[in-house]
Amino acid sequence: MSYFPTGGTAGSRGPVRLGDRAARTLTAELARDNAEKHALVVDATIGSTVVTAAIDALLPGDTLTLVPNDVDQVAALRAEITAHGPWVSERVRVIDSLPAADPADTVIIGSPVTGSADDARTLLDGLGKYLTDGGVLAVAVPAVPGGTAGAAAELDRQAALFGVGGDLVLRNTPPVRVHRLRFTPAHVGRADRLGPAMRTSSMPVTRGMHIDSNGVAAAAIALGLAAAARATRRGSKLWLVPALAAVPVAAFFRDPQRDVPDDPSAVVAASDGRVLSVERLRDERLGATEFLRIAVFLSVLDVHVNRSPVAGRVVDHFVTDGGFAAAMKPAAEHNVAAYTVLDTTHGRVVVAQRTGMVARRIVHRAPVGSLLARGERFGLIRFGSRTDVYLPADRAEPLVGSGDRVLGGASVIARWR
Known part of the structure; x- marks a missing residue:
């Protein structure tokens, strides 16, 4: 019954x-x-x-x-x-x-x-x-x-x-x-007790390395093109082009496992890459609040999976129009960008995913209302790009400087005062 x-x-x-x-x-x-x-x-x-x-x-x-x-x-x-x-x-x-x-x-x-x-x-x-x-x-x-x-x-x-x-x-x-x-709505403090969630649709390669589902799809398309070329153009080596491209395409979307620091006062990098700038500023797109902004440039060789620098609740997400200047140039400030706004127990934190000259596609996977643990994956940017982390200027102390290399989810870029 x-x-x-x-x-x-x-x-x-x-x-x-x-x-x-x-x-x-x-x-x-x-x-x-x-x-x-x-x-x-x-x-x-x-x-x-x-x-x-x-x-x-x-x-x-x-x-x-x-x-x-x-x-x-x-x-x-x-x-x-x-x-x-x-x-x-x-x-x-x-x-x-x-x-x-x-x-x-x-x-x-x-x-x-x-x-x-x-x-x-x-x-x-x-x-x-x-x-x-x-x-x-x-x-x-x-x-x-x-x-x-x-x-x-x-x-x-x-x-x-x-x-x-x-x-x-x-x-x-x-x-x-x-x-x-x-x-x-969940209380913002609830995010502090969460561990990072793993996207199970990504494909494990080794125990510590996955390929994001975007990479799996891109590699499958490349292999499909190779199979079609080989079937329709017998005797031609043209099929080798997409077949060989499948490996570097999949590698671009690699998603390594990272050990997130246990220190509750730590703010971690939102991406792999090289620190472009550390500065205090106000951004009209984010209101009148003064922020400490840490900008990181990602080359095409860097891991492009983005991670939350802090634990918090997603309260807003918006995309701004703009150009596609090279991500390491000052003009990239006005590129197309996606902003993820987090409420945290330390104040408002924002992560900006900026496109570049080659990068034209931003993937965002943290709906408004979701809770993100520190170091949790929430999206990616395809090819060379930039991520900016905005922290309350009066609450955070930077621990990195221009030229430093950082690893997303693992490197501590700032600390709460």
């Missing part, structure tokens, strides 16, 4: 299953929260990869509540939790029905949503009341055409309104898109 709050439609399970990678993506918000927290998994099933990932994410002081879709599974699910031993069974409880659940910092839907748009909307509305203020609802939906009866489109709409991050998990059968939704 099913008692899922939508009647089992939006949460019903067809051929879609969540593998280990998808399960880790669904539970990522839970795993990166280093403070004591409570999580809720609805539509939990026996042997679920999502339940396993949620248990693995628990820290001392955390608690987890499981709500199975079918009341007949309650006893078996409780036995499964007991089999994990006392450390888990003391922190995880299985309840008979959703109304008995307490509000949670993270609510996770344990199976992909495959119903209609109305069913998905009803499901989200029903689960929203079980979130604490600033809590996150994590939900997966099939990412293939016709994979749902309208739920995918509704989740995309909800993400446009309330999304604070998401990921496409290609290594699942079929692929799924994970959405993280926040219906009420």
Whole structure:
């Protein structure tokens, strides 16, 4: 007997299953929260990869509540939790029905949503009341055409309104898109307790190196062109051009793992590169506040993944028009740029991603309302470019000077006073 709050439609399970990678993506918000927290998994099933990932994410002081879709599974699910031993069974409880659940910092839907748009909307509305203020609802939906009866489109709409991050998990059968939704604002201090989130759609090359999904796509296009050229122009070596280009193209989008300093007073570099300038100024685009601005130039050989210099909540994001001057030149001040504005416990911080003479594409992945940990990836700029970090001038002390080399997420460029 099913008692899922939508009647089992939006949460019903067809051929879609969540593998280990998808399960880790669904539970990522839970795993990166280093403070004591409570999580809720609805539509939990026996042997679920999502339940396993949620248990693995628990820290001392955390608690987890499981709500199975079918009341007949309650006893078996409780036995499964007991089999994990006392450390888990003391922190995880299985309840008979959703109304008995307490509000949670993270609510996770344990199976992909495959119903209609109305069913998905009803499901989200029903689960929203079980979130604490600033809590996150994590939900997966099939990412293939016709994979749902309208739920995918509704989740995309909800993400446009309330999304604070998401990921496409290609290594699942079929692929799924994970959405993280926040219906009420989170307190800015909550960002201080988070660890950086990893984009699971990037491709691991080694334990410490990934290729961003943009690079995977670009390399795939290059290899596709090579295959097409070889098939249509037999005997020609023309296919070698795109085939050989695939490696440096993918390398440009490399995304190394970085050790973020533990010092809470540290401000880290937003990108790899060479420091162009350190100065106090006012920027009319950011109001009358005086900032300490640290500008870093990225050559085409630098890692172009951008990271948040501080922990904070994204409160604004805007793009300014301009030219495409060489990024190391003073004229780059007026290039096309994307500004990410963060509220922090130390004041307002801004990161500007500036285009260059070659760079014309800015990728931004931190929706307004999302929380960024210090050193967390939030976007990238394609080819040579520049990043500017604006800090409150009266609160921050610079630790770098012009000409210094920095590594994004690892090098300390300033310290809070």
